[in-house]
Amino acid sequence: MTALAPLLRGQSPAYGAPIPLAEAKRVLAAAQAEAAKNNWSVAIAVVDSGGHLVALERMDTTQYGSVEVALEKARTASAFRRPSKLFQDSVAAGGEGLRMLNLTGAMPIEGGVPLVSGGKIVGAIGVSGVTSAQDGQIAAAGAAALK
Amino acid sequence: MTALAPLLRGQSPAYGAPIPLAEAKRVLAAAQAEAAKNNWSVAIAVVDSGGHLVALERMDTTQYGSVEVALEKARTASAFRRPSKLFQDSVAAGGEGLRMLNLTGAMPIEGGVPLVSGGKIVGAIGVSGVTSAQDGQIAAAGAAALK
Amino acid sequence: MTALAPLLRGQSPAYGAPIPLAEAKRVLAAAQAEAAKNNWSVAIAVVDSGGHLVALERMDTTQYGSVEVALEKARTASAFRRPSKLFQDSVAAGGEGLRMLNLTGAMPIEGGVPLVSGGKIVGAIGVSGVTSAQDGQIAAAGAAALK
Amino acid sequence: MTALAPLLRGQSPAYGAPIPLAEAKRVLAAAQAEAAKNNWSVAIAVVDSGGHLVALERMDTTQYGSVEVALEKARTASAFRRPSKLFQDSVAAGGEGLRMLNLTGAMPIEGGVPLVSGGKIVGAIGVSGVTSAQDGQIAAAGAAALK
Secondary structure (H helix, E strand, C coil): CHHHHHHHCCCCCCCCCCCCHHHHHHHHHHHHHHHHHCCCCCCEEECCCCCEEEEEEECCCCCCCHHHHHHHHHHHHHHHHCCHHHHHHHHHHHHHHHHHHHHCCCCCCEEEEEEEEEEEEEECCCEECHHHHHHHHHHHHHHHHCC | CCCHHHHHCCCCEEEECCCCHHHHHHHHHHHHHHHHHHHCCCCCCCCCECCCEEEEECCCCCHHHHHHHHHHEEEHHHHCCEEEEEHHHHHHHHHHHHHHHHHCCCCCCCCCCEEECEEEEEEEEECCCCCHHHHHHHHHHHHHCCC | CCCHHHHHHCCCCCCCCCCCCHHHHHHHHHHHHHHHHHCCCCEEEECCCCCCEEEEEEEECCCHHHHHHHCCCCCCHHHHHHHHHHHHHHHHCHHHHHHHHHHCCCCCCCCCEEEEEEEEEEEEEECCCCCCHHHHHHHHHHHCCCC | CHHHHHCCCCCCCECCCCCCCCHHHHHHHHHHHHHHHHHCCCCEEEEEECCEEEEEEEECCCCCCCHHHHHHHHHHHHCCCCHHHHHHHHHHHHHHHHHHHHHCCCCCCCCCCEEEEECEEEEEEEEEECCHHHHHHHHHHHHEEEE
């Protein structure tokens, strides 16, 4: 997860070219492997550096409400070039941080993570279906498939 | 209400076939009886396991704003396979739980309850018109009509 | 269908009080009887004189896309105090009539009919599921239940 | 494509259980193979019998506007249990058929086809990226992967 460390410090790389489908499927497969290993069922969305869907899969028995949530988490991470957990942390801090509940295009729930390749943000992954910490664990496993 | 206990612990059954109209009307009638017994006026929506309306009735003197609210509560319970009260509880807990104010497709207000039949989620009921605790009481009475 | 004749000539009565639930259910039952008699499956929506849902039922085996269509047809008939078929006729006439494809709040498809009681429009019924002419036949049967 | 013949005559099977992910991926792969064979780039969406996404892939060099279009075509075919081409044909016929431009939830453009398995509609496939006739050819190839 070395690639994520600077993102968590708010240092966001520039956007790169959109992630190719083959790479997106590699990310998706790594995320699914992490979910399956833990016997979790989730929806996983991979968007490109413009926030547009490249690949999405919903594992059997996943609640269908998770489809839209996974997509929104991915869009959040792409649009703001940072993990959606950072917005969740703002909300959790209360006070001024609550304004993040109204940040257009940002879902303040863990589980969305930018995808970095060659030092550039090429897209993002979003996961939904279990607890948001678990969703985040799956998303990180997916993001780690790119180096 | 035994069927609801596991849902409240977050253990959601799989989706089953969509609830038939006759069953939906039985759920709706049981909910209306609970409302009438307390002299309450509400809108009641029953959706299927895909979140699509099967039956809806608004009792006389119910504010019309409750129609959409009842429907959204039912959709929430179907899409996430749990009572909408669980999201309300997250919000009430404050801190990180406030993120549930921004979960796409989830209305964090008591009164939406999954409908379980044969161990599967066949739909959901949503109620709006009185206090959300009373809405929830009516929804539970409706859900209990299925065994 | 005597009550509909003036509507078809574009002479719309004033709005009256919202249709009560008991009356809406009578309309809905009459419409369902007409559908069942023909072995048709449809969604039927009854809205009040403000265009807000009072009762809706979707018969088993009806495509779920018909739920929203039935509701829109009913809303059209209530909002414009005339059968949705009149807008369909405009579209069918072509030329200037095509503008009705962009009349906000109007679905130009047969199957939505105002409900008249005591010489006032108390709501509307919308039907979807079979051909639009058949939908219209069912809606008319429902509307005829009020006199 | 025998399974499509009755759909094209307007005879729609009942809804069945949601298509499992493994089947959805088989449909998607067959559609992609048809696209690749012709050197076409498209977005392909597979939804379940409730209209919710199960799998989506966008081939490299496909315009991103096609993502939403593919999804809407799939939703149309699922919600109305028929190929989206039937609505396109209505529009093409002109006159009264133009009303289909305003059918809520129905995109009147070829490329959305129901998925039939065991005689039931288990979902739908939607394709966008080339001409709509080519989109339809790809969708049909995907649908044919289920028998």
